[in-house]
Amino acid sequence: MTVFGTNAVRIDLPVDEIPKYWYNIMPDLPEPCPPPLDPKTKAPAGPESLSKIFTKSLLAQEMSTERFIKIPEEIRSVYVNLSRPSPIIRAKRLEEYLKTPAEIYFKYEGISPLGSHKGNTAVAQAYYNMIDGTQRLVTETGAGQWGTALALSCSLFKMKCRVFMTRASHDQKPYRRMLMEMYGAEVFASPSKETTFGRKTLKERPDHPGSLGVAISEAIEVVLDDPLSKYSLGSVLNHVLLHQTIIGQEAKKQLDLIDRKPDYVIACVGGGSNFGGIAYPFIQDKLKGSLESEFIAVEPSAVPSFTKGTYAYDFGDTAGLTPLLPMYTVGHEFVSPPIHAGGLRYHGKAPSLSSLVKSKVVKAVSVNQCEVFEAGKTFCRLEGILPAPESAHALLVAMRVAEECRKKNEKKVILFNMSGHGLLDLGGYGEYLAGKLNDCPPGPIDFQGVMKCA
Numbered sequence: 529m530t531v532f533g534t535n536a537v538r539i540d541l542p543v544d545e546i547p548k549y550w551y552n553i554m555p556d557l558p559e560p561c562p563p564p565l566d567p568k569t570k571a572p573a574g575p576e577s578l579s580k581i582f583t584k585s586l587l588a589q590e591m592s593t594e595r596f597i598k599i600p601e602e603i604r605s606v607y608v609n610l611s612r613p614s615p616i617i618r619a620k621r622l623e624e625y626l627k628t629p630a631e632i633y634f635k636y637e638g639i640s641p642l643g644s645h646k647g648n649t650a651v652a653q654a655y656y657n658m659i660d661g662t663q664r665l666v667t668e669t670g671a672g673q674w675g676t677a678l679a680l681s682c683s684l685f686k687m688k689c690r691v692f693m694t695r696a697s698h699d700q701k702p703y704r705r706m707l708m709e710m711y712g713a714e715v716f717a718s719p720s721k722e723t724t725f726g727r728k729t730l731k732e733r734p735d736h737p738g739s740l741g742v743a744i745s746e747a748i749e750v751v752l753d754d755p756l757s758k759y760s761l762g763s764v765l766n767h768v769l770l771h772q773t774i775i776g777q778e779a780k781k782q783l784d785l786i787d788r789k790p791d792y793v794i795a796c797v798g799g800g801s802n803f804g805g806i807a808y809p810f811i812q813d814k815l816k817g818s819l820e821s822e823f824i825a826v827e828p829s830a831v832p833s834f835t836k837g838t839y840a841y842d843f844g845d846t847a848g849l850t851p852l853l854p855m856y857t858v859g860h861e862f863v864s865p866p867i868h869a870g871g872l873r874y875h876g877k878a879p880s881l882s883s884l885v886k887s888k889v890v891k892a893v894s895v896n897q898c899e900v901f902e903a904g905k906t907f908c909r910l911e912g913i914l915p916a917p918e919s920a921h922a923l924l925v926a927m928r929v930a931e932e933c934r935k936k937n938e939k940k941v942i943l944f945n946m947s948g949h950g951l952l953d954l955g956g957y958g959e960y961l962a963g964k965l966n967d968c969p970p971g972p973i974d975f976q977g978v979m980k981c982a
């Protein structure tokens with residue numbers, strides 16, 4: 529353990545404390561999660577109906593009700609390359625700037641060479657596919673972090689990788705594509721001319737900006753046509769959130785070392801994987817009655833699945849090829865406005881997290897892009913790290929909670945997940961600096977906004 533400075537500004541764990549198990553929240557949910565349904569028959573989808581798309585080891589994890597699943601040493605050793613365990617850093621200067629008595633800590637997943645938390649599951653998914661004999665993984669990516677993570681993971685386990693990247697992100701972030709290609713992946717802007725569904729979508733709307741739903745449909749179409757390929761998803765599904773729980777397990781140990789328990793755990797939500805990753809190990813304690821924390825999931829107001837969507841069975845993709853999942857959704861045909869937080873443009877939310885929001889264990893809030901960028905700018909000037917636009921959603925709400933603590937003079941402990949850095953998202957920040965974002969209110973932005981909870 530290293531705690532640097534009298535104020536514990538940074539807490540590191542030694543490499544051999546990389547968790548040895550993933551935590552599966554499914555057996556602990558207060559209300560059991562309804563099963564996925566077969567897209568054609570609408571009957572509960574068993575492993576057989578999914579095995580064309582996903583490899584069998586991952587399907588077993590997807591359906592598992594075991595609380596702890598052992599992490600193979602081959603995966604733990606790649607976690608070392610991804611700079612695990614990641615540090616917890618105290619945002620001292622941000623606290624001073626906000627004049628808050630609260631302590632603000634963040635788990636910094638951007639320390640990975642991939643720039644985000646996505647490698648935690650990409651490595652596991654590539655590993656099990658390699659074991660099962662898959663020769664190529666096909667996937668979609670929004671902002672590009674997931675595609676980057678899977679591209680490296682395929683390279684490590686000697687498989688091919690093909691990525692359909694939503695066109696809006698593809699055009700906004702050319703360096704992401706180059707990075708994926710450096711790692712050896714083949715990248716197509718989606719909708720593409722590679723698939724029947726892509727061609728159909730382009731015919732209806734030639735300037736289609738793409739959506740994660742469309743890109744997923746393209747990836748699955750390719751997999752259904754090629755028995756040696758499997759599909760891989762970067763969020764939403766149980767096994768993905770499962771793999772991410774190493775974040776929260778590390779965080780629990782790190783806060784224990786300085787004798788702190790979080791009063792608030794905050795993360796942004798695209799599909800729910802970085803939220804589940806940091807929060808589920810703490811939620812386990814809360815459900816057991818040994819921890820009093822609030823859990824806040826932050827979504828963009830442009831994609832308000834929790835705060836304005838409905839809880840229903842919906843497809844994971846636009847074409848309706850995936851099983852129907854029970855989740856909060858704005859509808860599988862939703863095309864998001866091209867906000868810069870590409871990782872948050874997905875129409876649905878993880879079934880396990882949806883169930884926790886429904887049973888009010890987790891609160892959901894939504895925030896505007898403009899305020900998010902202002903928070904990101906403030907943070908990078910005070911703490912030196914430029915947050916990914918996605919992560920800046922969590923940051924903004926952490927700042928608001930700290931502001932409430934100032935007003936009430938409460939010395940709370942706030943933990944948020946800095947899921948990635950924004951060094952490949954500078955185009956979005958550039959537009960913000962140039963005053964080109966269209967959702968900015970007139971006049972200076974402050975952080976006094978009161979949180980509205982769903």
Ligand SMILES: *Cc1c(COP(=O)(O)O)cnc(C)c1O
Binds near residue numbers: 673872916948
């Ligand atoms: C993908 C991504 C997200 C959103 O996805 P989740 O599955 O909800 O975590 C958030 N932050 C970063 C940096 C991402 O890459």
